[in-house]
Amino acid sequence: MSFVFSKENLERIEALKSRYPSPKALLLPCLWMAQYQEGYISLDAIEVIGEVIDMPPMELYRVATFYTMFNLEPVGKYHIQLCKTLSCALRGKAQILAQLSNRLGIKPGESSQDGKYTLSQVECLGSCGTAPVMQINDRYYENLTPEKIDTILESLEEES
Amino acid sequence: MIKASRIVSRKFDIPGSHTLEVAKTHGAYDALSDAFAFSPAEIVEVIKESGLRGKGGGGAPAGTKWGLMPQDDPRPSYLVVNGDESEPGTFKDRQIISKDPHLLIEGIIITCYAIKAHDAYIYIRGEYCQFQQILQSAIDEAYAAGLLGERSGGEAYRVDITIHRGAGAYICGEKSALLESMEGKRGHPRLKPKQKEPEWYFGNPTLVNNVETIASVPYIVKNGARAYREFGTEHSPGTLLFAMSGHVEKPGVYEAEFGTPMLEYIEHYGGGVLGGRKLKAVIPGGASTAVLTADEVAYATLDYENLRAMHSALGTGGMIVMDEGTDMVEALKNLLEFYHHESCGQCTPCREGTGWSDTILGRVLEGRGRSEDIDKLLELADTMDGKTICVFAPAVAIVVRSFIGKFRDEFEAKASV
Numbered sequence: 001m002s003f004v005f006s007k008e009n010l011e012r013i014e015a016l017k018s019r020y021p022s023p024k025a026l027l028l029p030c031l032w033m034a035q036y037q038e039g040y041i042s043l044d045a046i047e048v049i050g051e052v053i054d055m056p057p058m059e060l061y062r063v064a065t066f067y068t069m070f071n072l073e074p075v076g077k078y079h080i081q082l083c084k085t086l087s088c089a090l091r092g093k094a095q096i097l098a099q100l101s102n103r104l105g106i107k108p109g110e111s112s113q114d115g116k117y118t119l120s121q122v123e124c125l126g127s128c129g130t131a132p133v134m135q136i137n138d139r140y141y142e143n144l145t146p147e148k149i150d151t152i153l154e155s156l157e158e159e160s
Numbered sequence: 161m162i163k164a165s166r167i168v169s170r171k172f173d174i175p176g177s178h179t180l181e182v183a184k185t186h187g188a189y190d191a192l193s194d195a196f197a198f199s200p201a202e203i204v205e206v207i208k209e210s211g212l213r214g215k216g217g218g219g220a221p222a223g224t225k226w227g228l229m230p231q232d233d234p235r236p237s238y239l240v241v242n243g244d245e246s247e248p249g250t251f252k253d254r255q256i257i258s259k260d261p262h263l264l265i266e267g268i269i270i271t272c273y274a275i276k277a278h279d280a281y282i283y284i285r286g287e288y289c290q291f292q293q294i295l296q297s298a299i300d301e302a303y304a305a306g307l308l309g310e311r312s313g314g315e316a317y318r319v320d321i322t323i324h325r326g327a328g329a330y331i332c333g334e335k336s337a338l339l340e341s342m343e344g345k346r347g348h349p350r351l352k353p354k355q356k357e358p359e360w361y362f363g364n365p366t367l368v369n370n371v372e373t374i375a376s377v378p379y380i381v382k383n384g385a386r387a388y389r390e391f392g393t394e395h396s397p398g399t400l401l402f403a404m405s406g407h408v409e410k411p412g413v414y415e416a417e418f419g420t421p422m423l424e425y426i427e428h429y430g431g432g433v434l435g436g437r438k439l440k441a442v443i444p445g446g447a448s449t450a451v452l453t454a455d456e457v458a459y460a461t462l463d464y465e466n467l468r469a470m471h472s473a474l475g476t477g478g479m480i481v482m483d484e485g486t487d488m489v490e491a492l493k494n495l496l497e498f499y500h501h502e503s504c505g506q507c508t509p510c511r512e513g514t515g516w517s518d519t520i521l522g523r524v525l526e527g528r529g530r531s532e533d534i535d536k537l538l539e540l541a542d543t544m545d546g547k548t549i550c551v552f553a554p555a556v557a558i559v560v561r562s563f564i565g566k567f568r569d570e571f572e573a574k575a576s577v
């Protein structure tokens with residue numbers, strides 16, 4: 001197996017165990033740690049987590065697929081997730097999507113050829129008061145306009 | 161006239177309110193000494209008297225729920241705070257989490273003491289990573305200050321708080337699905353028990369309350385049940401962090417007392433409909449409540465009883481405002497996509513019904529509809545109503561019926577081209 005939890009994560013796992021009545025409770029925390037460590041959750045990671053929380057890997061895999069935020073395949077360095085639900089739709093989500101698609105040359109569900117960007121549409125991000133809204137990795141971008149999209153994408157280009 | 165009512169949002173506008181230092185100078189943790197002077201049973205009594213109702217959407221009396229927790233049970237009791245906040249149109253709990261996390265922590269300490277729990281979990285939706293970090297820093301500060309841990313608030317009572325991060329599944333906001341999720345399973349709602357009983361976490365008695373419910377506790381304990389009842393109506397006492405999104409000038413979260421007229425709220429806090437256009441409809445309490453027409457909005461008030469009498473519901477108090485230009489068929493399609501995506505798939509009527517409804521309305525919007533499609537949607541709504549494990553599917557039925565019932569001509573026009 002090629003996946004091993006980092007020393008830091010192993011310490012966090014140990015600390016968390018004392019917080020819960022059963023190690024099974026560590027399923028979500030462990031999946032998060034694996035995803036941050038590797039960028040996605042590999043089958044190797046599933047096996048390792050299965051040992052930590054004492055759950056057969058197949059069962060664990062079945063549970064992991066239930067949660068949309070877990071990437072069971074690698075995604076772009078920047079995972080752009082645009083909210084498509086009602087409040088965002090009412091406030092111009094369609095133009096934002098068009099702007100993103102044009103600039104990146106990809107449609108929702110696709111990744112750019114260099115693998116840098118993945119574009120997805122997601123359901124309500126709980127940020128409807130500042131619609132339209134998107135999330136890039138862990139960060140929210142609110143009150144979006146097509147111009148803002150340009151600025152944001154340019155700053156990502158500079159960053160990388 | 162709108163009465164200023166700030167119970168949980170009192171510190172929201174103060175710069176640095178999320179830090180312990182600032183929060184403390186504005187009264188954070190003052191209610192702890194009052195709380196520990198009471199017995200646990202006395203606190204439950206105060207909460208009962210206050211009439212505090214759960215703010216996660218259902219409006220269940222909090223005191224009654226607390227009273228279900230066993231007083232002498234060898235098994236440990238747990239408190240789980242529901243911060244999943246995934247109902248479209250709802251974005252209030254994040255305000256508490258990011259602007260006054262110490263109010264939530266204070267509420268958790270008091271609630272744990274009242275229900276004899278020592279371990280609390282805050283289940284926060286996975287997308288709220290930035291807000292989770294603010295909350296975690298506040299928890300760390302509270303530990304460092306001795307407010308949490310072995311001697312919470314300096315008393316010989318242990319309270320530990322652990323944040324549990326969700327990973328993107330609307331249904332995990334439903335309390336039993338949330339507990340399944342916290343047990344390392346798929347977020348599938350559980351069958352409801354026949355009698356009233358606590359929730360169960362790994363077989364241990366557990367109380368699940370919404371973030372805002374718990375954040376309301378310090379005020380009540382400090383100022384008394386009567387002070388809380390000075391806000392709101394007889395049956396819906398207190399306040400709610402109502403929210404507005406969609407076609408309003410100033411969308412956002414503004415606390416108001418129950419019973420506030422809806423239109424006045426939208427005009428006073430929201431600055432009216434965007435661009436001075438005419439109002440068409442409002443979904444009053446998060447996406448899963450029946451839509452109201454502009455005529456109905458004119459006499460709606462923001463409390464459980466009035467909205468129920470109007471065959472809708474207060475829900476989470478997150479209003480989605482739609483102006484005269486809104487295409488109601490498109491709006492319902494948008495919501496059906498949401499439901500289709502978020503159905504947990506356990507119950508056939510829900511899994512199939514949401515999918516079929518979405519497909520049929522999609523066809524209508526593409527101009528391939530037939531006039532009988534509208535009745536088909538209503539039939540599907542009937543099959544989803546009341547035959548499922550949780551109330552997700554019945555809520556979808558209510559939404560479909562309200563859109564078609566109140567805007568039928570728009571649906572007919574699209575279906576018969």
Ligand SMILES: Cc1cc2nc3c(=O)[nH]c(=O)nc-3n(C[C@H](O)[C@H](O)[C@H](O)COP(=O)(O)O)c2cc1C
Binds near residue numbers: 217334335371
């Ligand atoms: C489909 C569905 C989704 C729900 N989502 C949430 C949610 O995101 N947050 C929440 O606090 N309650 C949600 N609830 C309500 C919870 O089941 C539960 O009633 C609530 O957390 C209890 O706390 P309260 O009494 O303080 O409101 C949801 C219920 C259903 C049926």
Ligand code: SF4
Binds near residue numbers: 331549553
């Ligand atoms: S009604 Fe829908 S969401 Fe609720 S348990 Fe059944 S399938 Fe799952």
Ligand code: FES
Binds near residue numbers: 131
């Ligand atoms: S609808 Fe987009 S954040 Fe809620």
